[in-house]
Amino acid sequence: MREKVHEPLFHIVKRKSLNWYRAWGIRILAILIAFALDALITTMVTGLNPVGVYGAIFKGSFGTARKFWVLMQNIAILLCVSIAVTPAFKMKFWNVGGEGQILVGALATAACMILLGDLPTAALLPIMIVASIAAGALWGVIPAFFKAYWNTNETLFTLMMNYVATQLVAFFVIVWEVPKGAGQIGIINQSTQNGWFPSIGNNKYLINILVVAALTVFVYFYLRYSKHGYEISVVGGSEKTARYIGIKVEKVIMRTMALSGALCGIAGLLLVAGTNHTVTTSISGGRGFTAVMVAWLAQFNPFAMILTSFLIVFMERGASAISSDFGLNASYADILTGVILFCIIASEFFVNYQLIFRKKERKED
Amino acid sequence: MKKLVAWLLTATMALSLAACGGSGSAASTSSDAAEETEETAAEEEAAPAEDAKEETAEGQTVKAGFIFLHDENSTYDLNFMNAAKEACESMGVEYIIKTNIPEGQECYDAALELADEGCNFIFADSFGHEDFMIQAAKEIPEVQFAHATGTKAHTEGLDNYHNAFADIFQGRYLAGVAAGMKLNEMIEKGEITAEEAKIGYVGAFTYAEVISGYTSFFLGARSICPTATMEVTFTGSWYDETAEKEGANKLISNGCKLISQHADSMGAPTACETAGVPNVSYNGSTESVAPNTFIVSSRIDWTPYLTHCLECVRDGAAIETDWTGTLATGSVKLTDVNANVAAEGTQEKIDEIKAQIEDGSLQVFDTSTFTVEGATLDSFMADVDTDPAYEKDTEVIKDGAFHESEFRSAPYFDLQIDGITLLDTAF
Numbered sequence: 011m012r013e014k015v016h017e018p019l020f021h022i023v024k025r026k027s028l029n030w031y032r033a034w035g036i037r038i039l040a041i042l043i044a045f046a047l048d049a050l051i052t053t054m055v056t057g058l059n060p061v062g063v064y065g066a067i068f069k070g071s072f073g074t075a076r077k078f079w080v081l082m083q084n085i086a087i088l089l090c091v092s093i094a095v096t097p098a099f100k101m102k103f104w105n106v107g108g109e110g111q112i113l114v115g116a117l118a119t120a121a122c123m124i125l126l127g128d129l130p131t132a133a134l135l136p137i138m139i140v141a142s143i144a145a146g147a148l149w150g151v152i153p154a155f156f157k158a159y160w161n162t163n164e165t166l167f168t169l170m171m172n173y174v175a176t177q178l179v180a181f182f183v184i185v186w187e188v189p190k191g192a193g194q195i196g197i198i199n200q201s202t203q204n205g206w207f208p209s210i211g212n213n214k215y216l217i218n219i220l221v222v223a224a225l226t227v228f229v230y231f232y233l234r235y236s237k238h239g240y241e242i243s244v245v246g247g248s249e250k251t252a253r254y255i256g257i258k259v260e261k262v263i264m265r266t267m268a269l270s271g272a273l274c275g276i277a278g279l280l281l282v283a284g285t286n287h288t289v290t291t292s293i294s295g296g297r298g299f300t301a302v303m304v305a306w307l308a309q310f311n312p313f314a315m316i317l318t319s320f321l322i323v324f325m326e327r328g329a330s331a332i333s334s335d336f337g338l339n340a341s342y343a344d345i346l347t348g349v350i351l352f353c354i355i356a357s358e359f360f361v362n363y364q365l366i367f368r369k370k371e372r373k374e375d
Numbered sequence: 376m377k378k379l380v381a382w383l384l385t386a387t388m389a390l391s392l393a394a395c396g397g398s399g400s401a402a403s404t405s406s407d408a409a410e411e412t413e414e415t416a417a418e419e420e421a422a423p424a425e426d427a428k429e430e431t432a433e434g435q436t437v438k439a440g441f442i443f444l445h446d447e448n449s450t451y452d453l454n455f456m457n458a459a460k461e462a463c464e465s466m467g468v469e470y471i472i473k474t475n476i477p478e479g480q481e482c483y484d485a486a487l488e489l490a491d492e493g494c495n496f497i498f499a500d501s502f503g504h505e506d507f508m509i510q511a512a513k514e515i516p517e518v519q520f521a522h523a524t525g526t527k528a529h530t531e532g533l534d535n536y537h538n539a540f541a542d543i544f545q546g547r548y549l550a551g552v553a554a555g556m557k558l559n560e561m562i563e564k565g566e567i568t569a570e571e572a573k574i575g576y577v578g579a580f581t582y583a584e585v586i587s588g589y590t591s592f593f594l595g596a597r598s599i600c601p602t603a604t605m606e607v608t609f610t611g612s613w614y615d616e617t618a619e620k621e622g623a624n625k626l627i628s629n630g631c632k633l634i635s636q637h638a639d640s641m642g643a644p645t646a647c648e649t650a651g652v653p654n655v656s657y658n659g660s661t662e663s664v665a666p667n668t669f670i671v672s673s674r675i676d677w678t679p680y681l682t683h684c685l686e687c688v689r690d691g692a693a694i695e696t697d698w699t700g701t702l703a704t705g706s707v708k709l710t711d712v713n714a715n716v717a718a719e720g721t722q723e724k725i726d727e728i729k730a731q732i733e734d735g736s737l738q739v740f741d742t743s744t745f746t747v748e749g750a751t752l753d754s755f756m757a758d759v760d761t762d763p764a765y766e767k768d769t770e771v772i773k774d775g776a777f778h779e780s781e782f783r784s785a786p787y788f789d790l791q792i793d794g795i796t797l798l799d800t801a802f
Binding site for chain 1: 473506582611758
């Protein structure tokens with residue numbers, strides 16, 4: 011009696027290992043597919059030819075010197091948050107609280123600018139820097155402390171801390187609102203510019219970009235060549251091993267999250283003192299979450315994050331230029347970026363697994 | 376390192392792709408303004424373009440840039456968007472619209488980008504844009520900046536930064552008259568008693584613009600229905616559909632028989648339609664979502680102001696620091712009354728009161744029509760010059776009335792008058 015066995019069309023197998031160029035080949039292919047899909051969608055909606063679509067995106071991001079600097083500034087802030095979440099992620103501590111850590115950093119900066127607004131910038135800036143770093147670090151350490159000593163779930167904890175931070179900012183916006191009842195603070199120290207980052211030459215955003223560049227180099231060397239960096243990767247690999255070789259895991263978790271939070275706090279500082287000069291509940295603009303994607307996509311390599319954050323900001327700016335050029339709803343830009351993110355996430359599946367298709371049946375003799 | 380190289384390669388590929396596109400599609404992307412103005416404008420393009428050329432002989436060619444907080448889904452922004460299109464198209468002016476610009480550095484960047492693209496008149500519609508517009512105005516003195524609802528132009532002293540608003544409290548008062556008529560009808564029909572004539576109002580913030588709006592609305596309603604009272608709830612956002620809907624539902628369950636709102640989504644009108652409670656709207660007709668409950672809506676028509684600004688820029692004339700539209704300039708408007716819902720004779724009554732406001736025989740904030748903590752006011756210092764200490768700096772009551780929008784265009788009436796109960800004042 012022969013039983014008929016149905017072999018499925020394909021089945022999924024975990025890849026044992028994949029050499030780097032094939033893994034990156036898959037990722038690059040995913041991005042190219044995303045670009046092609048975006049071009050197709052845009053062509054269908056606007057009637058532009060696909061090449062023209064990318065022309066418009068390019069023009070929207072790089073069209074003028076001003077657009078270029080705005081692009082660079084946006085990349086810098088996103089990059090700053092991305093390198094901030096990286097140390098925690100390398101430790102397999104899933105910090106999705108970047109949003110809240112940026113907000114408290116921004117709030118601390120704004121508080122200094124409002125309450126100590128009479129001080130000259132030279133005296134005010136150091137206080138703002140310390141305050142924003144301390145606030146961000148605190149917001150990072152709280153969930154780390156609970157994780158280290160009571161093993162609470164850090165994903166939920168850091169996520170919840172975002173809401174607390176948002177409400178805290180909302181509260182202080184009402185305290186400091188101008189004029190009364192308006193629900194917004196407006197530009198702080200607009201006439202005196204106390205506490206504002208100075209322009210370098212004529213460029214308002216260059217100082218932000220330089221700060222983030224320096225931080226990127228720092229985080230790269232910190233993770234790769236310092237003892238702390240080594241401890242982080244050991245704890246990330248296996249807590250038991252870390253304990254066995256004498257690493258104080260609690261200390262590493264808290265120290266790393268303090269660093270992670272502090273860097274997010276600096277992002278808040280850059281947003282308030284460098285660009286917006288005010289604080290709102292939406293000032294971080296979802297970067298705390300986008301940064302997770304940027305960091306992951308770059309495989310936690312700070313230098314690769316320059317390119318991944320470029321990719322995301324470039325598409326966002328370009329897509330919003332297309333939607334304004336053609337009078338499309340701004341959600342359109344979200345659709346284009348959404349397609350790219352979707353393809354990137356999907357590509358990780360194909361990096362880790364492969365599909366094996368059914369072989370042609372051969373007649374058994 | 377190898378990863379880096381791989382990434383660089385990807386980037387180069389992406390860039391070269393984009394670069395090819397850039398040169399290939401120069402024609403399709405450079406004529407941006409024409410495409411922005413939708414098909415209808417494109418059809419008309421030939422005629423206005425000629426006009427514009429003729430006008431250059433007389434004055435400057437105008438290119439307008441607009442910065443809007445939301446897109447057309449917000450009744451507030453839609454009202455501005457329609458006015459912008461109408462003003463520009465009737466004058467044959469090229470324009471660029473940027474929507475969904477947050478009240479932050481994005482506004483400043485957008486303003487400067489518009490200036491880079493050749494706009495010599497730039498307008499922003501949301502209150503929170505003001506400081507960023509001022510920042511941009513300081514940087515580019517040759518471009519004229521105008522901002523609706525702002526409060527700072529008269530204290531900033533910039534030649535190229537201007538505020539504008541309208542005497543919308545008069546429109547609100549007229550809308551209130553329609554509400555009063557409806558309440559009276561409900562009392563006459565025996566649906567409610569005179570004491571139950573309670574109005575609900577969904578406001579955004581406890582800000583003077585909102586307070587001035589609901590107070591004038593209430594005074595209009597009470598002038599017709601003397602037993603009317605009002606409850607006001609605040610959402611803490613200018614645009615939050617869920618919060619506005621829930622606010623309206625709460626007021627309805629509190630026993631409010633008629634709802635009005637000063638917040639920009641369809642939230643409150645939708646809630647009213649579901650509950651079958653009459654609604655007096657703002658910013659424009661909401662009859663499309665609430666055909667069985669919409670009575671009338673007051674709104675500011677920004678077309679007269681924008682046309683005026685564009686003419687000033689064309690002729691090289693100075694734009695007023697503060698410009699306040701009125702019923703006479705055509706800035707304060709009421710939509711058509713929805714006869715299915717409104718009480719009989721509403722339109723006639725509105726016309727009658729409107730004539731009284733126009734000839735000055737009726738003052739909306741006549742101090743004899745309201746009390747504050749039981750007393751009639753004969754003096755009030757308002758915070759007209761915006762400052763973080765909320766300093767009261769200007770006497771605004773004279774000749775028996777509160778003079779709203781006279782010392783600056785944006786409203787500064789922030790009194791809590793008797794008869795109105797505030798529910799959530801956290802915002």
